[in-house]
Amino acid sequence: MPRSAEQTRKRILDGAYTLFRRHGYSRVSMDDIAAKASFTKRTLYHHFKSKDQLLADVLACQQELALQAFKTFGDRLSGSPEAIVEGMFRELAVWADRPRWAGSGFTRLVIELADLPGHPARLIARRHKARLERCLGELLERSGVRRAGELARAIWLLSEGAISLILVHGDQGYSAAAANAAMTLVRSHLDKHQKAVRAAGNGSVNWR
Amino acid sequence: MPRSAEQTRKRILDGAYTLFRRHGYSRVSMDDIAAKASFTKRTLYHHFKSKDQLLADVLACQQELALQAFKTFGDRLSGSPEAIVEGMFRELAVWADRPRWAGSGFTRLVIELADLPGHPARLIARRHKARLERCLGELLERSGVRRAGELARAIWLLSEGAISLILVHGDQGYSAAAANAAMTLVRSHLDKHQKAVRAAGNGSVNWR
DNA sequence: CAAAGTATACTCATTAGTGAATTTACAGGG
DNA sequence: CCCTGTAAATTCACTAATGAGTATACTTTG
DSSP states (O other), rough: SSOOOHHHHHHHHHHHHHHHHHHOTTTTTTOOOOOOOTOOOHHHHHOSSSSHHHHHHHHHHHHHHHHHHHHHHHHSOOOOOHHHHHHHHHHHHHHHTTTOOOOHHHHHHHHHHTTTTTOOHHHHHHHHHHHHHHHHHHHHHHHSSSSHHHHHHHHHHHHEEEEEEEEOOOOOOHHHHHHHHHHHHHHHHHHHOOOOOOOOOOOOOOOO | SSSSSSHHHHHHHHHHHHHHHHSTTTSHHHHHHHTTTTTTTHHHHHHHHHHHHHHHHHHHHHHHHHHHHHHHHHHHHHOOOEEEEOHHHHHHHHHHTTTTOOOOOHHHHHHTTTTTOHHHHHHHHHHHHHHHHHHHHHHHHHHTTTHHHHHHHHHHHHHHHHHHHHHHHTTTTTHHHHHHHHHHHHHHTTSSSSSOOOOOOOOOOOOO
């Protein structure tokens, strides 16, 4: 065995993720991916059954990392709901400010495949988003907010909306607008009087 | 001249819009579009310089209709900000409930072309979204809400987020969640005590 | 008849996917 | 310690289909 299969697989998955995320699905060819990972296309087909399956595997693999990143992110935040929200949107702003940022890989790919509800990649992306939303809900729950699930969903909506609109307009201002709106919502979910708007760590993991 | 050029152009634009909206850009071929409009591909190239230009023209044409639809929609609404918001999200729910709904054509296409900031279609989509947001702002302004522009942007974020998440999960519940959040935001933008939550007409124009 | 409009029949590049040969790493016999 | 068989890993060279875009001839209408 010239190389450990595991290593090769990983190199392919990594390269493919980068390309898919940056250029979408259709516009990335198997040859592109092969070139990126410095293998022949035939090798890709040795490790992955088809392009669609490769995409699914890429997302499945990325999902693990992203979920971990989000949990780490959650741990870094102090307990106040304001801090959680502020941290979330600050991170979004940092993330979206990167040179050739092209949105959330998961969202982007699902939207590209919007008319193919049976595509394996969609199922994975869907589960991923649902899990993240639940995580946020738990985080908020622990922070002592009322109807945390409802709030989490609203914040998630703002976050996805911000991703779309930043992409459309190339204007990071939408992230600040989303943060403001989210803060208003948080306050409306607070029992009477709670405050404490502590800051949170930054970093540029991307778990969307 | 076998047919009026204008008529042919329109038939092509209509068919192309349907296809692009449903399947995205890359996965629709010029042959598909030609077939849809019952012309030969060569005819398309007689009327449009390239596929990219066709897309741009499609969006430009659709933009007019969509803007008009939104204005009509705005006129139908009674003046209270709650009614405006409720109407918006009810319409979204109806729209997203259609059989093979695949999101907002504009958003979808911009996201697909996220890595091509210079693409002519992006400029048009961008202007379109900006104009709609401004329209919503004016609508809210007239309804007597404070900081209408800020509110409009927040609502717009929720709306775009809902489109994304409905697409991801196939769950129209996100539209209701967005509506609730929007309503909370509206209330926080109301001067002291205003109410009146009148209903508005429905219909299924899609101006996103 | 003239000119715009439409069709036939291509070109050339690219793409997902494959058949068959070739290389490599390691197991076990000498 | 080397040699060698073997199976996995990788490559080369290909197919068949599809895509954007075009040269040219035909058709329709004013």
